[in-house]
Amino acid sequence: MAARKPPTERQRRLGTELRKMREHVGLSLTEAATMHGTDRTTVSNIESGRFGVSVDRVRVWAANYSCRDRVYIDALAAMAKERRSSAWHWWDEYEGMLSASFLDLAELEHYAVSLRAAQITHMPGLLQHEDYARAVFEEATPPLAPDDFERKIAFRLRRSQVLDPPRLLDCVFIIHEAALRIPFGGRGVARTQLNHLLEQSERPNVKVCVLPFAAGGFPSAASSTCYVRGPVPQLDTVQTDTPVGLSFLQSETHLANYRAVLDRMEKRVLTPGRSRDFIREVVQCL
Structure with a gap:
């Protein structure tokens, strides 16, 4: 997965919220990577906003982190969808x-x-x-x-x-x-x-x-x-x-x-x- 152009503040925020979820349940990067079936570097890059994350992955990770706030998860999923969209803004x-x-x-x-x-x-x-x-x-x-x-x-x-x-x-x-x-x-x-x-x-x-x-x-x-x-x-x-x-x-x-x-x-x-x-x-x- 190649690094993309520098993330926006909103994109970094999505990664930050995923990091907060992980830390809330006391998981290290390595432990989270094992749980998600990926590697430590990928988790780190997603949390820093350097890599995008799919809507499905946001929902799976939230479930793995035992997050049950559906409105919050839906909002994060919407942010993930924005990044993967090619929509142009002024x-x-x-x-x-x-x-x-x-x-x-x-x-x-x-x-x-x-x-x-x-x-x-x-x-x-x-x-x-x-x-x-x-x-x-x-x-x-x-x-x-x-x-x-x-x-x-x-x-x-x-x-x-x-x-x-x-x-x-x-x-x-x-x-x-x-x-x-x-x-x-x-x-x-x-x-x-x-x-x-x-x-x-x-x-x-x-x-x-x-x-x-x-x-x-x-x-x-x-x-x-x-x-x-x-x-x-x-x-x-x-x-x-x-x-x-x-x-x-x-x-x-x-x-x-x-x-x-x-x-x-x-x-x-x-x-x-x-x-x-x-x-x-x-x-x-x-």
Whole structure:
């Protein structure tokens, strides 16, 4: 079995879940390989995402690991079927031109059941107007080459199609007042962005909640977070932004901690209606 091109984050996740199953029943790689009638290297390569795995093998391995959660197994089987499919997705055209983490994010959003995000200093990527996105990328360090700059803009704007029919991804965006008031691109661009934000907040599948300065301190104040729900809780993912790129977190501890962070933040936000009024007040100040 030949190694394939580098796996996506979603493909690695499938392997990780199979590894978790094996470890849950206390089997070593060698013991699992013997149970499955294969070799240790194959099990290792599948668990790392380097090799694909068939739907039938996912179900057999789950049975061998005494996993009885049918919904969870069905979700993993669906992920295995995706990898073996030759289906093309819009982000594939950017392969080799953008960082793999950008493509992983688009794939994550595409397959998400819903997402909940908290932004402190920037507008959420899915809700950015083109002029605002350009102003944000102009601050990139090191500066982006012209072609790379335009690709990143186009990619960010195209990601927002998950909010449109037929996808209509359900989203909750917590946006701190700081993000509303930092005028990337100047007052004109900031005003355009806030009006765009108001328009997007009227979508039935988009909930925008402002966390005002008056709310005081809050957890995870130094970072932006996106919690993406999978078809089952075991397949949830947390995506965070770091100075060196995107990070994807999947451990049960990370998921529990970030759920708690977002729950605490949501207790301090304004209601969607009051948030829209607050955004309009900020627009009037520009």
